Amino acid sequence: MPAPAVLRDVFQALRKEWGxxxxxxxxxxxxxxxxRLDVMVHxxxxxxxxxxxxxxGMAAHPMPAPGGPAVDGPASVPTPEERAELRLFRRGPLPPADEGRLATRLANLAAYPWTRGHPLGWGELVGFDDELPAFPGCRTLFLAGPWLTGQPATVETGVGPVRVLNAVPVSDEERQRARETRPETFFSDLLDTRDILAPPPVTRP
Structure with missing residues (x-):
């Protein structure tokens, strides 16, 4: 079965942006x-x-309307009929096993709006039972909008804009801070504190 036109638009936009x-x-x-969902790796x-x-693949269908189980933390609630795709970044090359496990984790997160009946938006926290591959000490993803000049907030397609959700792994301590403050403030402070493309420094007792 051919891919929906919206996914072809997303794929072509990604190729144009990243090669x-x-x-x-x-x-x-x-x-x-x-x-079906694909995870592209550069x-x-x-x-x-x-x-x-x-x-x-996530953008093939609009996310469910709000009303299902709430995610962990305040967020910018997606509008009805909103579509989205996920991105995740990690500093440096990765072993093949970690690369594959991260792709799997991202694919599982992409299904979250339909398995949990709740859309995903900027500023939300999504927790896991175990650490994220290649990010020791991180069991939570913070979903962020663009933070660098040139990063897209959306991808334009024939059915309208598709929101880009950047999944940023955070530690348990950072997750707690995120729950206690506004998402914009938390993420701004995080950017000033450490390299968000790498695991956070290990806190020694």
């Missing part, structure tokens, strides 16, 4: 209506560069 991907992971037979060639992940 050709180094790897792609395909996940099929997901929870309805997301029966690998860092040196330790100061960034390995980038992007989903393609």
């Amino acid at each position: 050709e991907e180094d790897e792609g992971y395909t996940f099929e037979n997901g929870p309805p209506p997301v029966d 690998r860092a060639q040196e330790h100061t560069a960034t390995t980038a992940f992007a989903t393609i």
Whole structure:
């Protein structure tokens, strides 16, 4: 079955922005209506560069309207009929196993609006039972909008804009701070505190 036109638009926009991907992971037979999702990977060639992940497939359908189980923390609530895709960044090259596990985690998160009946938006926190691959000490993702000049907030498609949700891993301590303050303030402070593309420093007792 050919990909929906909106996904072709998302794919072409990603190619234009990042160039050709180094790897792609395909996940099929997901929870309805997301029966297929791809995660594109652009690998860092040196330790100061960034390995980038992007989903393609989440935007095939609008996210469910608010009203399902609430996620952890305040957020910018998506508007009705909003579509989204996820991105995640990690400083430096990654071992193949970590790359694959991160792609899987991102694909599972992309299905979240339909498995939980709640859309995802900027400023939200999504927690996991275990640490995120390649991000020791992080069991939570903060969903952010663009923070650098040139980063897109949305991708324009034939059915309207698709919001870009940047998944930023945070530690338990950072998660607690995020729950106690406005999302914009928390993320601004986080950017001033550390490199958000790398795991947070280990806190020694």
